[in-house]
Amino acid sequence: MRMIKMLVGALAFAPLMAFAQVSLTTTAFHIVAVKQADGSVTEEWQKPENIVPGDLVGYRIHYVNSGKETATDVVVNNPVPDNTEYVVNSAAGMNSQITYSADQGKKFARAAELTVEENGAQRPAKASEITHIRWSINSVAAGSSGDVEFKVRVK
């Protein structure tokens, strides 16, 4: 009797899973300054190897809508990983509005408007105090995809 009930339960969820159409893939990179032949220095996003304190790490989050309907109010959330510090102005994403939190995701604001409380007063938050990054995308049409990214420095 119990077995059957569990099976029914599993089946009941199956149709829902088919609607889970936006998926995310996160990739990490080791950001390395590479001197080019002409003497200029270019930032290269390389394989995430040989990470040591002080290094820059880039995270690229690829989203894709593999469903048949347009997803709206898409909000990508990423906490700044432990033992790293957000690099100022490094969050990017086409067609997205980027907001930040300095209080573990309780409230979000644009970088210029983000404040933290200190000695009873509000002051602008430092990049090192940012705990979460959020990209708000109005809509992602069926079959379309995009990337958002940010950089951190390993403490």
Add this chain to the structure above:
Amino acid sequence: MTCLKQLALIGAGLLASSMSWAVGTAAGTNISNTATASYTLPGGTSTLTKSSTVSLVVLELIDVNVVSGNSSSVSTTAGATNQVLTYTVTNVGNGQEDFVLDVTQLTTDNFDTTNVRVYRDTNGNGVFDSGDTQLTAGSSSIGLLADASATIFVVSDVPGTGTTGDLSQLRLTASSETVDTRGGTPGSSISGAGSGGAPDAVVGNNYTSNATGTLELGTSSANVSINKTIVGTVDPFGGNTLVPGSVVTYNIAVVVTGTVNNLTISDPIPSQMDYVASSLTLDSTALTDSSSDTDAGSFNSSLGTSGTVSVNLGSPSSGSSYTIQLKAEIK
């Protein structure tokens, strides 16, 4: 790295004299990142999706820093033995590491010292003494936890001849034993050599570091400080006023801050006073007034207007201090 060696390293790190836990994320730390997204589908269904978690392991970064503990030249004298230069070696990487210590004599100075030895300040008192461990320059290594420091003494003897102002410079170099053994250039990684659970180690820009200390042949006057004070007055009436017949006790504090030879402290008695016979003490031990016996003190009544007290302190080592007391009576 063997288990035994690791244990020894941990012990050494705990004993290190100055320790500060600084910023660098420890070798072997896992940095993981997961993104989430919420979105709405036609009909108003809200859904949450998660990316897979991306994990990075922070590798061991090998960096070391050596500084000289002597802010200027250390004054010495020709023929002096066991002259000490002090250095601090700090593991500025993020994992425990062994560092090989070596000493080189610079060739741009005036003379080389001999019998050069390297000691670690094992007992952590900051002073070279019998409690410290001798290391073999060029082969012995010291183990340091991340951010831990060790005080190192380079001890040597000065040749018997030389001119005031001559310099001898000794350079202490600390190099990562891992890089010495396995090779590598800054930025490259050494497979399997990480500490703290990190699979590999990365060679830092400062996998080797050095600092130079200087010994200078000099005069001894700058190495002795003398401070004379009155510590007590007894007048003939049992009070403490300064009247004829009052006995004043003088205290002469002598501190030796460098190496000096044949140090004699002389104190001419003021013309309005008489030395109180047999009142001279050195570190609370009475000295006789005779100059013909073996103790360090004497009173020469024919030197100066009221005579002069002398105490011969010989060749005290740096850091020695003495307290001389004597009494004089107002005429």
